[in-house]
Amino acid sequence: MLDIKFIRDNVDLVKSGLGKKGFQFDHEQFQHLDEARKTALTHAQSLQAEKKKASKQVGALIGQGMSPEDAKAQVLGSIDADISEAELAAKEAEHALTQLLMTIPNMPQGAVPFGADESDNLEVLSWGEPTVFDFTAKDHVDLGEPFGLNFDLGARVAGSRFAVMSGPIARLHRALTQFMLDIHADEHGYEETYVPYLVNKDALEGTGQLPKFEEDLFKITGAQGDKDFYLIPTAEVPVTNLMRDTVFDGALPVKKVAHTPCFRSEAGSYGRDTRGMIRQHQFDKVELVQFVHASQSDAALEELTGHAETILQRLHLPYRKVMLCGGDLGFSAAKTYDLEVWLPGQQKYREISSCSNFEDYQARRMGARWRNPASGKPELLHTINGSGLAVGRTLVAVLENYQQVDGSIRIPDALQPYMGGLEWIRA
């Protein structure tokens, strides 16, 4: 969430910043709740002070030999011992304010372009040329089918938006995962990390998926007492929350890479990308997360995005890098680069990675701090994350960009060691 003091002191700035994201900040409601909290809190605190003082006096009198009854009578006569009502009111006012703060998105950075949707995103880089064939390019559904990519079986065991992979396609999928993990762990300095695929509500509130976007998640009810679990929509959730409620003492940055499946309900995307594995309820992703000092987060976003780009470059997949405009920016993000890979089957660039700087927004929500040795004080961390890359979509990109006229697939050089030296997938 945003710093409440910052909101108080910069109402206009907050209003315009959030407006860029298409969010209408109701500052009157904010001010009302803020005032109400202050009033209730001050009232409760003065009563608490009174009670505390009186109790001490009672104790002192009893210590001097007075009977407890007399001591109470002498001191407590005028004091209303029951302050629970005031305490409750303060708590409720506090809660109401927090509720509001939790639904206010992060502010976009100044450099983020204005715009309503993805058509206003800003292309900042284009790498390679869209692959050209002297035959009509097939899409990955047709290309993958003979080699083990099957959507009917996915539908049979689960439903729509599920795939089953077998044989060479399954191997290629695993090869891509291993390839990505190795590069990030061995060359880019990320610590390989294994995390739970089910998380609790607190974790999702920490990264910003809750309370506003519950409908995008798969929920598992009543699995653990009366507590609910959620399937992770991205490894960002468990990995970023590793720093929840901690004061980290070590050296920054902390860089972690995790390979996980991701689960998304895709509510509200009916009819979009129904063909193929572009939009699935379950997909694998290799995720990069960095915890950095506040002064380093801009540079860290550039670095992390570069790490994701490395994967595309090693696979020789043409892509472009866009900076998301305000309207396309996610709830918690201050700045985001999307990497879009060229898909010959669609004759389009499609998102394959999203890399964001959240600044201290997630850290404040989850209490992720770092002890600055210079001051000895805890400071909020900045969090960065990005896909490096979405494995399913990378598989799609490899199939479509490396297809041959006869329907066979050449294995990218970088991937061959991960395929047992195999150079081709063909019948």
Next chain:
RNA sequence: GGAGGGAUGGCUGAGCGGUUGAAAGCACCGGUCUUGAAAACCGGCGUAGGUUAAUAGCCUACCUAGGGUUCGAAUCCCUAUCCCUCCGCCA
């Protein structure tokens, strides 16, 4: 599933109804000593909110969380969560 034991500040760990926000140690910061460093010694050192020009004072809360008893709770009671030990089951 059954039976027990725990949860205290960045960490370890005392306290088990009243000047306890909490002993002690470690870590950290400042100082003395030293050519420098180490050691030793001295001092400091929680977080959040309110008030404030203030990162000064002052006030409030916080000893896993939520309830309760009491004039007063880290300390007593109840519930939940998490961790540990033993038995059973199990990839």
